Amino acid sequence: MIPILSVRDLTVSLKRASGTVPVLERLSFELDRGRTIALVGESGCGKSMTALAIMGLLPDGFALEKGSILLDGEDVTKVPPARLRALRGNAMSMIFQEPMTALNPVFTVGDQICEALRLHQGLGRQAAMERALAMLKAVQIPAAEQRLHAYPHALSGGMRQRVMIAMALACRPKLLIADEPTTALDVTVQAQVFDLLKELQEEMGTAIVLITHDLGAVADITDTVAVLYAGRCVEHGPTLEVMEAPRHPYTRGLMACSPHLRLGAAAAGVPEPLQEIPGLVPPLGQRPPSCAFAPRCARATDKCSAQDQPPLAAISPDHEVSCWHPEERAVA
Amino acid sequence: MTAVENARPRPILQVNDLTVHFPAAGGKVVHAVDGVSFVVHEGRSLGIVGESGSGKSTTAQGVMRLVPATSGQVVLRDEDFLAMRGGRLREARRRIQMVFQDPFASLDPRRQAGELVAEPLRLLEGLSRRAAADRVAELLPTVGLPPEAAFLYPHQFSGGQRQRLCIARALATAPELIVCDEAVSALDVAIQAQILNLLRRLQQERGIAYIFISHDLGVVQHLCDEIAVMYLGQIIEQGPTASFFSAPRHPYSWSLISAAVPAGPLRERLKARYLVKGEPPSPIDPPAGCRFAGRCAFAVDRCRTETPLPRPVAPRHFVACHRAGEIEAPDFSSGEMARSA
Numbered sequence: 001m002i003p004i005l006s007v008r009d010l011t012v013s014l015k016r017a018s019g020t021v022p023v024l025e026r027l028s029f030e031l032d033r034g035r036t037i038a039l040v041g042e043s044g045c046g047k048s049m050t051a052l053a054i055m056g057l058l059p060d061g062f063a064l065e066k067g068s069i070l071l072d073g074e075d076v077t078k079v080p081p082a083r084l085r086a087l088r089g090n091a092m093s094m095i096f097q098e099p100m101t102a103l104n105p106v107f108t109v110g111d112q113i114c115e116a117l118r119l120h121q122g123l124g125r126q127a128a129m130e131r132a133l134a135m136l137k138a139v140q141i142p143a144a145e146q147r148l149h150a151y152p153h154a155l156s157g158g159m160r161q162r163v164m165i166a167m168a169l170a171c172r173p174k175l176l177i178a179d180e181p182t183t184a185l186d187v188t189v190q191a192q193v194f195d196l197l198k199e200l201q202e203e204m205g206t207a208i209v210l211i212t213h214d215l216g217a218v219a220d221i222t223d224t225v226a227v228l229y230a231g232r233c234v235e236h237g238p239t240l241e242v243m244e245a246p247r248h249p250y251t252r253g254l255m256a257c258s259p260h261l262r263l264g265a266a267a268a269g270v271p272e273p274l275q276e277i278p279g280l281v282p283p284l285g286q287r288p289p290s291c292a293f294a295p296r297c298a299r300a301t302d303k304c305s306a307q308d309q310p311p312l313a314a315i316s317p318d319h320e321v322s323c324w325h326p327e328e329r330a331v332a
Numbered sequence: 333m334t335a336v337e338n339a340r341p342r343p344i345l346q347v348n349d350l351t352v353h354f355p356a357a358g359g360k361v362v363h364a365v366d367g368v369s370f371v372v373h374e375g376r377s378l379g380i381v382g383e384s385g386s387g388k389s390t391t392a393q394g395v396m397r398l399v400p401a402t403s404g405q406v407v408l409r410d411e412d413f414l415a416m417r418g419g420r421l422r423e424a425r426r427r428i429q430m431v432f433q434d435p436f437a438s439l440d441p442r443r444q445a446g447e448l449v450a451e452p453l454r455l456l457e458g459l460s461r462r463a464a465a466d467r468v469a470e471l472l473p474t475v476g477l478p479p480e481a482a483f484l485y486p487h488q489f490s491g492g493q494r495q496r497l498c499i500a501r502a503l504a505t506a507p508e509l510i511v512c513d514e515a516v517s518a519l520d521v522a523i524q525a526q527i528l529n530l531l532r533r534l535q536q537e538r539g540i541a542y543i544f545i546s547h548d549l550g551v552v553q554h555l556c557d558e559i560a561v562m563y564l565g566q567i568i569e570q571g572p573t574a575s576f577f578s579a580p581r582h583p584y585s586w587s588l589i590s591a592a593v594p595a596g597p598l599r600e601r602l603k604a605r606y607l608v609k610g611e612p613p614s615p616i617d618p619p620a621g622c623r624f625a626g627r628c629a630f631a632v633d634r635c636r637t638e639t640p641l642p643r644p645v646a647p648r649h650f651v652a653c654h655r656a657g658e659i660e661a662p663d664f665s666s667g668e669m670a671r672s673a
Contacts, residue, residue, distance in 0.1 A: 042523070043491070156611055157384065159611075187547055187548070187549070188383060188588065188591045188607065189383070192607075192609065195603075214521050216595065219594070219595035220595035220600075243595075253522065254521060256525075257521045257522050257525035259551055260550060261549055261550045261553060261577070261589070261592050261593055261594065262577060263577055263578075264663075267573075267576075267577030267578040268578055271554045273529065274525045275525065276526045276529055280490055280493075
């Protein structure tokens with residue numbers, strides 16, 4: 001079985017007057033039908049750029065340098081624009097971070113869901129509306145018949161994000177990209193939205209690329225994780241394994257950064273000081289061929305800044321890391 | 333450690349029965365905050381948690397007098413803050429400062445960082461431009477920015493650095509209390525940890541008290557000594573952080589916690605049993621009785637007619653639920669154990 005999505009050696013750069021600046025470097029991952037991969041990292045690490053590259057929506061000035069993106073075997077980087085338009089919103093679709101800005105305020109929710117159905121599936125107005133209604137029900141929007149004719153402003157943030165999901169899944173895409181789909185939402189609503197995505201995925205077999213800066217929040221709905229730092233993948237492996245035994249110091253740092261809830265008897269003690277990763281992600285154009293994380297890394301040695309960053313290397317089956325001094329497996 | 337820590341902390345701010353209502357269309361009333369009471373002690377942190385629309389931010393704004401309180405009292409030390417005017421008010425404003433959620437929106441893009449941080453010094457302390465600039469040069473390093481940062485504009489800083497600037501501005505007048513309204517929510521986890529550690533260090537060094545508003549229970553547990561959970565304009569549970577997280581009593585607190593537990597079997601178990609569905613009802617003319625009753629799996633007839641009052645369940649730990657003590661509390665044990673075994 002070929003994977004739904006196969007990203008190979010994806011390299012994206014920004015053209016500036018002063019020269020070409022690498023944005024994404026040799027990114028590779030695969031995703032099977034019905035599976036979910038999390039792309040994790042801080043802002044500026046290339047998560048959203050990866051999503052835009054897959055969707056063929058790279059902003060002006062950014063160019064795909066090399067590599068391929070195979071969607072069900074078809075290289076979307078090489079297809080003509082018309083074919084790309086036919087794929088977008090149909091075979092692959094995307095949920096954006098801000099449901100308020102991603103929905104058009106002057107069209108009803110129903111119209112916006114219908115748009116993709118009429119365009120891609122050639123449905124008539126009536127048939128499209130019926131499917132849109134079914135989608136609203138599928139994403140568990142109460143009083144769906146009335147909401148079909150509502151404008152986005154009349155809906156809460158959680159409802160809007162459900163509408164976005166309904167729009168994205170209306171054509172039963174093979175691939176769904178969700179870019180921080182719940183950061184604008186409350187925790188309880190977040191949990192509901194993730195449960196919903198999981199449910200719909202099981203029903204439709206959609207493969208999901210989930211972009212997040214907080215791995216802990218999505219660990220239970222993803223199968224694999226790719227940790228990006230400064231446009232490079234530094235660790236890649238099964239989610240549970242990466243969570244329990246992160247091998248790249250950046251991954252370990254990210255996990256130690258978010259305070260973990262302590263409940264019951266564990267809640268009595270004084271919290272330990274939070275670990276932090278000092279400093280910032282280096283901006284574009286200031287990323288050396290050596291490990292870009294070295295200046296923030298407690299394990300860094302001279303070797304890290306003197307030699308090029310090592311390629312991702314298998315550290316156990318399916319689990320790869322790009323580091324000269326990977327962390328030891330944690331003793332549980 | 334120090335004498336200050338051993339001594340019983342004195343209250344800085346007492347909020348009594350604070351109510352903030354807004355008019356809505358058709359003569360209706362938005363009950364944004366309805367009878368909220370709490371105390372903030374010297375050098376301690378109170379966390380306020382709840383979903384959007386629960387009234388957390390309006391509470392903060394009511395306390396800061398950024399929105400007018402409909403009724404209630406805010407007592408700063410021994411004085412009625414809501415009644416102050418003129419010079420007295422300006423003097424009091426020095427002592428309570430605020431940090432907002434969005435560091436992109438809360439800094440004027442056309443002014444240099446140094447001017448922004450100097451503004452409270454000039455306005456509230458009447459310092460000269462020169463004296464204020466000197467103080468800014470001392471302040472910036474305490475929040476981890478170089479003194480030269482004073483000459484940069486907000487767009488030249490990253491999100492985390494901007495939030496450091498906002499903290500420097502709040503610190504400028506050496507306040508006793510800083511109200512942080514979702515101050516780390518817009519930041520990446522790695523930067524969030526840096527800012528949380530900074531806030532904690534400043535508290536230890538300067539004995540500043542915080543009102544820390546957040547929707548993130550993990551963050552609140554980490555930073556705060558006390559926690560208050562708000563639902564639709566009211567505090568439904570309040571207590572010392574350790575007591576709250578060892579044995580929360582309100583079904584809504586259970587729902588919030590089950591959504592925040594790290595992935596694993598414990599989370600699955602808690603979510604299945606306690607996570608509420610849907611969204612809170614409208615704060616416009618809310619129903620009688622317990623406001624959570626409509627979403628609560630444990631509600632009985634009484635909950636829909638009679639408003640529950642906060643009652644003590646442990647030392648300084650209060651819950652507003654008719655059925656607290658009656659219904660079985662969640663079992664938080666074995667989650668982590670089961671995972672690592």
